[in-house]
Amino acid sequence: MSRDFNDILDACLDRITQRGDSIEQCLESYPDQADELEPLLRAAIFMKEASTVEPRPEFQRMARARLLSAVAEKKEKERGRRLPFWSWQRRWAVALSVVLALVIMSGGTVAAATNSLPGDLLYPVKTTTERVQAFFTFGKEAKANLHITLAERRIAEIEALADRERSIPASVINTMNVETDRAIALANHDGSFSTETIAKLVRLTDEQRMMLARMVERTSLEVQLRFRLALRRAMEAYNQAVVLRERLHNMQNMEIEPSSNKPLSVENEILIKPGCPPSGPKKVCGTPGISMLGGYYNSPDGRVFF
Amino acid sequence: MRDEEVFAEGIKKRNSDAWAELYDEYFPKIYRYIAVRVQNRADAEDLTEQVFLKALESSPSFRWRGAPVAAWLFRIARNQVIDFRRMDKSKRMLPVDESLVSDAIEPEEAAGRSSDIQLVIEAVGQLTQAQRAVIELRFAGGLSIVETAKVVGKSQGAVKALQHSAMSELRKTLAKWGQL
Numbered sequence: 001m002s003r004d005f006n007d008i009l010d011a012c013l014d015r016i017t018q019r020g021d022s023i024e025q026c027l028e029s030y031p032d033q034a035d036e037l038e039p040l041l042r043a044a045i046f047m048k049e050a051s052t053v054e055p056r057p058e059f060q061r062m063a064r065a066r067l068l069s070a071v072a073e074k075k076e077k078e079r080g081r082r083l084p085f086w087s088w089q090r091r092w093a094v095a096l097s098v099v100l101a102l103v104i105m106s107g108g109t110v111a112a113a114t115n116s117l118p119g120d121l122l123y124p125v126k127t128t129t130e131r132v133q134a135f136f137t138f139g140k141e142a143k144a145n146l147h148i149t150l151a152e153r154r155i156a157e158i159e160a161l162a163d164r165e166r167s168i169p170a171s172v173i174n175t176m177n178v179e180t181d182r183a184i185a186l187a188n189h190d191g192s193f194s195t196e197t198i199a200k201l202v203r204l205t206d207e208q209r210m211m212l213a214r215m216v217e218r219t220s221l222e223v224q225l226r227f228r229l230a231l232r233r234a235m236e237a238y239n240q241a242v243v244l245r246e247r248l249h250n251m252q253n254m255e256i257e258p259s260s261n262k263p264l265s266v267e268n269e270i271l272i273k274p275g276c277p278p279s280g281p282k283k284v285c286g287t288p289g290i291s292m293l294g295g296y297y298n299s300p301d302g303r304v305f306f
Numbered sequence: 307m308r309d310e311e312v313f314a315e316g317i318k319k320r321n322s323d324a325w326a327e328l329y330d331e332y333f334p335k336i337y338r339y340i341a342v343r344v345q346n347r348a349d350a351e352d353l354t355e356q357v358f359l360k361a362l363e364s365s366p367s368f369r370w371r372g373a374p375v376a377a378w379l380f381r382i383a384r385n386q387v388i389d390f391r392r393m394d395k396s397k398r399m400l401p402v403d404e405s406l407v408s409d410a411i412e413p414e415e416a417a418g419r420s421s422d423i424q425l426v427i428e429a430v431g432q433l434t435q436a437q438r439a440v441i442e443l444r445f446a447g448g449l450s451i452v453e454t455a456k457v458v459g460k461s462q463g464a465v466k467a468l469q470h471s472a473m474s475e476l477r478k479t480l481a482k483w484g485q486l
Contacts (some may be wrong), residue, residue: 005470006463006467006469006470007466007468008467009466009469009470009473010451010469013444013469013473014450014451016446017444017445023427034358037432039481040473040474040477043473043476043477043480043481044445044473046422046426047426047441047445047476047481048445049422050422050423050425050426050428051338051342051423051445051446052338053337053338053339053341053350053423054334054337055333055350055351055354056336056347059351060337063333063351063354063355063358064326064329064330066321066331066355067355067358067359067362068325068326068329069324070359071320071322071325072322072364074320074362075320078320099438102445149338188317229352229355229356229359232352232356242445249392274394284413289396301368
């Protein structure tokens with residue numbers, strides 16, 4: 001087929017789909033090719049009309065707000081990273097002051113802050129203590145273990161906030177994901193972590209996705225979207241943790257117990273969907289799970305898949 | 307006319323005006339492109355949002371080499387859908403979810419619209435992989451030939467030829483099914 005005709009067809013497709021011209025207007029411009037063009041353009045119109053699906057305006061608005069807030073957050077962090085030398089000195093000074101304060105204080109305040117939740121008066125003491133702890137933790141595996149501990153704390157905080165029916169700040173959910181991702185990144189980068197650390201990582205990510213799945217079920221629609229995004233991220237983290245464990249087992253030439261968790265795969269699982277699903281692997285009619293809210297499924301043991 | 311190089315620089319530097327413009331211009335297009343491939347609203351919404359968040363994550367390493375910013379964004383979307391399909395094989399054969407069609411229209415019309423979408427998806431499914439990629443980006447994504455060529459990594463001439471052969475196949479299929 002001549003290259004000229006490809007150009008003419010493309011020009012007509014642009015005119016019809018982008019500029020709103022009619023088929024007839026286009027055919028008038030290319031009378032010699034009209035017979036060949038017309039059926040293709042009719043098919044194009046059918047295609048274009050059938051592909052017109054629009055996002056829900058309310059979702060588009062909420063996603064826009066979330067994206068722009070993420071842009072601002074990133075920008076803010078970038079500014080923090082580019083602090084001049086004197087600012088670093090100030091940071092050291094702040095860290096040392098906090099250490100001194102911690103030493104001077106009888107421990108009562110710090111102990112009280114340990115159980116505080118986001119929004120409590122003492123919560124900033126808790127997070128500052130954690131930052132100081134991170135500052136003085138050396139070695140990749142030790143750092144990874146600290147990230148795991150901090151992610152576990154965020155899980156406990158989210159659950160406690162939900163139990164008390166208090167609002168759950170996006171920053172706590174995000175911090176939980178970030179701490180987990182950092183632990184995984186360190187494990188991926190190093191490759192010589194102990195079996196215990198990797199096992200902790202698998203347990204953490206497993207616990208995290210279970211908690212997030214429960215949260216998706218029990219929170220309001222607006223908050224659900226936030227949890228669904230966190231859940232997707234947690235599931236990715238879980239898969240990575242399992243891969244890390246398998247890699248370690250292979251390196252040590254050990255057999256993985258058959259009952260151990262495996263990377264998520266829908267094909268190997270029994271899915272419970274609301275009512276009877278039209279198709280899919282091993283159909284089971286069951287009680288509504290969070291599948292109604294975004295493609296996730298509850299398995300009989302309570303785990304979640306997509 | 308927008309200066310694409312200046313715009314790309316704004317995206318790279320995480321300028322909030324540039325990101326708002328990127329979102330407003332491409333969110334519906336990315337959504338449509340993803341929706342006709344994953345065939346249900348919840349996944350399409352999730353994945354579309356993920357595309358923009360992933361773009362934001364990787365924006366500092368983004369280098370403008372003369373291609374429209376859309377090409378970069380659609381490459382991320384394309385990879386996102388491929389990863390999703392890899393992880394979610396069970397949904398490949400599910401019928402189109404009617405929720406894809408606007409809530410504002412009557413249920414009967416919605417059923418008709420979703421059956422049209424299903425027809426198109428099935429017709430497009432009979433094309434070669436290269437033809438399908440071009441048609442999805444051109445029709446669902448609303449990309450130009452230049453942008454499509456950048457996303458699929460082919461010359462504009464090759465993309466036009468693929469578009470032509472794909473349209474001929476689609477015409478035959480749709481005519482056979484009594485749609486034309």
